[in-house]
Amino acid sequence: MKPSPYPGFDPMRESEAWEDRDRALVLSRLHDIPALRFFSPEEAQLLDAVVDRLIPQPDRAPDDRVVVTPFLDQMLFDDDTDGFRKDGMPWDQEVWRQALIGIDQTSNARYGRRFVELDATQQDDVLSAFQSGEAEGAVWRHLPSAAVFTKVIEQVVSVYYAHPSAWAEIGWPGPASRRGYMRTGYGQLDPWRPREIGSASSVQLVEISESVGGPSGSVGGTH
Amino acid sequence: MTSHDEVDAVVVGVGAAGAVLVRKLADAGWRVVGLDAGPHWDPQTDFLSDERAMSKLFWRDRRVTGGDDPIELAGNVTGKGVGGSTVHYSMYALRLHRSDFETRTRDGVGSDWPLSYEDLEPYYDEVERELGIAGPVDWPWDAPRRHRYPYRPHQLNGVGEVMARGCDALGITWRPGAIATLSAPKGDRPPCVYRGWCLSGCTTNAKSSTLVTYAEEAVHAGADIRPHCMVHRVDTDATGRAIGVTYFRRSADGTVHEERQRARVVIVSAYSIETPRLLLMSASSRYPDGLANSSGLVGKGLMIHGSDIVFGRFPEPVSQFKAPPPNTITQDFYETDAANDFVRGYSIETVGPLPGKFAQLAASTLGLWGESLREFMYDYSHYAGLGLVGETQAQDGNGVRLSPDETDTFGLPIPVVTFSYADDDRRLLDAGADTQRRILEAAGAEVTFRVSDTAHLMGACRMGNDPVTSVVDRNCRAWDVRGLYICDGSVFVTSGAANPSLTIQAIAARTADQLIAAGRRHEL
Ligand SMILES: Cc1cc2nc3c(=O)[nH]c(=O)nc-3n(C[C@H](O)[C@H](O)[C@H](O)COP(=O)(O)OP(=O)(O)OC[C@H]3O[C@@H](n4cnc5c(N)ncnc54)[C@H](O)[C@@H]3O)c2cc1C
Ligand code: SF4
Numbered sequence: 063m064k065p066s067p068y069p070g071f072d073p074m075r076e077s078e079a080w081e082d083r084d085r086a087l088v089l090s091r092l093h094d095i096p097a098l099r100f101f102s103p104e105e106a107q108l109l110d111a112v113v114d115r116l117i118p119q120p121d122r123a124p125d126d127r128v129v130v131t132p133f134l135d136q137m138l139f140d141d142d143t144d145g146f147r148k149d150g151m152p153w154d155q156e157v158w159r160q161a162l163i164g165i166d167q168t169s170n171a172r173y174g175r176r177f178v179e180l181d182a183t184q185q186d187d188v189l190s191a192f193q194s195g196e197a198e199g200a201v202w203r204h205l206p207s208a209a210v211f212t213k214v215i216e217q218v219v220s221v222y223y224a225h226p227s228a229w230a231e232i233g234w235p236g237p238a239s240r241r242g243y244m245r246t247g248y249g250q251l252d253p254w255r256p257r258e259i260g261s262a263s264s265v266q267l268v269e270i271s272e273s274v275g276g277p278s279g280s281v282g283g284t285h
Numbered sequence: 286m287t288s289h290d291e292v293d294a295v296v297v298g299v300g301a302a303g304a305v306l307v308r309k310l311a312d313a314g315w316r317v318v319g320l321d322a323g324p325h326w327d328p329q330t331d332f333l334s335d336e337r338a339m340s341k342l343f344w345r346d347r348r349v350t351g352g353d354d355p356i357e358l359a360g361n362v363t364g365k366g367v368g369g370s371t372v373h374y375s376m377y378a379l380r381l382h383r384s385d386f387e388t389r390t391r392d393g394v395g396s397d398w399p400l401s402y403e404d405l406e407p408y409y410d411e412v413e414r415e416l417g418i419a420g421p422v423d424w425p426w427d428a429p430r431r432h433r434y435p436y437r438p439h440q441l442n443g444v445g446e447v448m449a450r451g452c453d454a455l456g457i458t459w460r461p462g463a464i465a466t467l468s469a470p471k472g473d474r475p476p477c478v479y480r481g482w483c484l485s486g487c488t489t490n491a492k493s494s495t496l497v498t499y500a501e502e503a504v505h506a507g508a509d510i511r512p513h514c515m516v517h518r519v520d521t522d523a524t525g526r527a528i529g530v531t532y533f534r535r536s537a538d539g540t541v542h543e544e545r546q547r548a549r550v551v552i553v554s555a556y557s558i559e560t561p562r563l564l565l566m567s568a569s570s571r572y573p574d575g576l577a578n579s580s581g582l583v584g585k586g587l588m589i590h591g592s593d594i595v596f597g598r599f600p601e602p603v604s605q606f607k608a609p610p611p612n613t614i615t616q617d618f619y620e621t622d623a624a625n626d627f628v629r630g631y632s633i634e635t636v637g638p639l640p641g642k643f644a645q646l647a648a649s650t651l652g653l654w655g656e657s658l659r660e661f662m663y664d665y666s667h668y669a670g671l672g673l674v675g676e677t678q679a680q681d682g683n684g685v686r687l688s689p690d691e692t693d694t695f696g697l698p699i700p701v702v703t704f705s706y707a708d709d710d711r712r713l714l715d716a717g718a719d720t721q722r723r724i725l726e727a728a729g730a731e732v733t734f735r736v737s738d739t740a741h742l743m744g745a746c747r748m749g750n751d752p753v754t755s756v757v758d759r760n761c762r763a764w765d766v767r768g769l770y771i772c773d774g775s776v777f778v779t780s781g782a783a784n785p786s787l788t789i790q791a792i793a794a795r796t797a798d799q800l801i802a803a804g805r806r807h808e809l
Binding site: 063064066067068080081083084087088115116117118120142143144145146147148149150153186189193212215216219220221222223224228229231232233234236237238241242243244246247248249250251255258262263264265267268269270282283284285 | 330333334335336337338339340342343344345346347348349350351352355358359360361362373375377440441442443446447478479480481482484485488592594598599600601602603604606607608610611634636637638640641642644645646648649650651652653654655656657658659660661662663664665666667670672674701731732734735738740784
């Protein structure tokens with residue numbers, strides 16, 4: 063994959079300037095990975111494989127990868143969720159359990175094997191079907207797979223982009239410092255901001271249908 | 286059950302409206318109790334600069350959302366705790382226009398308010414002064430201002446400069462927004478340091494939430510603000526008069542006790558979902574359809590703002606995370622324009638989501654995942670977003686009712702929220718998105734994309750001049766129940782196209798003055 067335009071940038075280097083409680087929170091996120099309490103080991107293994115395709119990290123050694131599953135487990139076990147459900151959808155805990163069952167059903171329908179046994183291309187095919195609402199499987203006859211996919215990807219990215227390694231690759235300094243920002247105008251950088259090299263991403267932007275549902279309220283609103 | 290001695294007023298919900306009421310009544314010498322379902326935070330110890338951790342500010346009790354266009358609830362619409370939704374709101378502090386109060390007369394849609402702009406104007410002035418609103422030297426749109434904003438405007442941030450450039454190129458008027466964060470010290474509170482964490486709660490107290498303004502002053506004035514108190518019934522006596530409330534109080538050890546607070550006046554300020562829910566839960570043999578509901582309008586006519594965002598990517602870093610996201614605004618498209626295929630209008634405002642939110646918006650809108658999502662996010666600093674505040678029309682089919690079969694942790698029926706756009710709302714949204722895109726392109730955007738989103742709740746217990754078509758009168762007094770007032774965003778008649786909090790607070794300030802005057806006349 064294309065490398066980050068902010069090579070060598072590490073928000074943790076500025077962490078001495080953060081509030082103590084912000085630094086403590088981020089460090090605990092790095093070092094105290096919560097134990098599994100909601101998902102079974104089999105479910106967690108499947109979810110790991112799904113997360114691996116939704117947020118692939120081929121550029122990182124296994125030990126350096128951002129872990130996502132334990133934080134989703136913690137959110138669901140503690141019921142640290144949005145708290146609301148859409149009419150016709152179950153509560154989040156049930157959505158996640160059903161989603162995992164459904165992914166294996168689609169995988170079996172297409173390839174006669176469980177999702178964790180597929181190669182990356184096949185896994186992406188299953189996830190594309192899940193996303194587009196064309197997934198096969200009993201679960202998807204009573205749950206709208208596209209809407210479930212949206213919920214899954216939103217929660218996965220929320221966990222991923224709460225990690226300093228993710229902040230590093232997008233050039234975002236994290237909690238910032240007690241000192242705030244001095245130069246706030248267009249094109250202006252403060253002295254401690256990372257230098258950027260390379261061109262803009264070439265990812266094609268295509269708006270998908272509104273019917274999939276808007277963004278979730280889990281990290282608040284915008285205005 | 287603990288029963289507290291009678292006080293002059295009990296206020297349910299100490300948010301945007303409730304905190305104003307509690308403080309003003311306490312200042313006038315009333316014995317006031319404010320009950321809030323959530324915590325009483327200390328920003329300097331409880332707030333973190335972290336998106337995920339700060340979801341603790343949101344109302345996340347069980348709710349169901351339905352209709353053709355289900356509203357995203359939780360942090361997108363409501364907060365929980367003293368300060369209410371203003372603890373994590375985005376700080377645009379705007380007045381409605383004169384036309385908003387008479388859309389029926391002028392445009393043949395909605396209903397006229399029982400209040401005029403002139404009725405609220407002194408209270409807008411008062412609340413702007415109390416909060417220390419920072420705004421531009423002149424306001425080129427409605428209504429003409431008698432006084433300047435008390436604090437100087439904030440400097441433009443990257444998104445604001447982009448918006449200004451695009452507007453200039455198209456001949457659209459723009460101004461630095463009127464924002465509820467300090468640009469110079471006020472009392473103990475320091476000015477904003479431009480860290481951009483406003484929607485996760487502000488740790489510096491520069492942000493003029495009601496938590497660090499009205500609610501704090503209310504405590505000094507002698508008001509009794511009790512956190513972790515979930516009110517589940519407004520009590521009435523044999524004559525039908527409201528005499529107090531019953532609530533569940535959660536102690537530090539997690540145990541829950543039921544308590545009762547008697548009061549001469551009960552004021553419900555729990556916002557557009559919980560206010561109708563509480564009134565409906567307070568049904569009794571005397572009021573079988575819920576309290577204050579002889580019109581059948583409790584929970585009906587819920588409005589939102591269509592708040593689609595268009596993002597554009599720019600060659601240089603915009604750094605959308607720097608400085609408060611509310612920065613720059615245009616209201617050139619606010620009023621009805623005969624050339625449009627819809628009536629009423631919209632505001633356009635800068636936004637600036639932090640990475641977690643931005644990634645969610647992009648993932649759900651663009652369907653991105655895998656390596657392409659990570660690569661897309663490399664450009665996070667290069668995006669600028671403009672948000673819409675689009676008026677929607679009240680429809681009786683949009684609203685709040687009690688679930689027949691699902692309950693929350695207290696065993697109370699959970700609210701079911703229903704929302705569908707009308708065709709006119711959609712035409713307005715599309716026209717707005719077109720303008721948002723043109724501004725970004727005129728400013729040099731390389732690519733753009735549109736996110737569908739909603740913001741703000743208004744209505745569901747509207748005010749009016751006629752008990753048949755409204756729940757409260759112009760002074761927020763319930764038509765049906767003596768001793769009961771409803772005062773929060775739920776009394777809105779039309780949505781307007783401006784963020785609602787300043788109007789909610791102006792109505793609360795006015796209602797407090799009406800109550801104080803009525804008390805002096807012994808007419809409560
Ligand atoms: C993300 C976001 C951004 C926003 N940005 C802006 C903006 O830029 N400008 C603007 O003008 N507006 C903005 N708003 C809207 C604004 O915050 C609300 O309109 C306003 O706060 C509503 O005021 P209120 O007093 O009606 O309710 P709230 O401020 O929500 O207060 C209601 C209070 O009641 C409590 N409560 C509810 N039920 C009970 C019960 N049964 N018992 C006890 N307590 C109860 C709640 O805990 C809460 O504290 C934003 C809102 C959000 C969510
Ligand atoms: S940018 Fe200003 S208002 Fe926002 S969180 Fe920081 S100090 Fe508070």
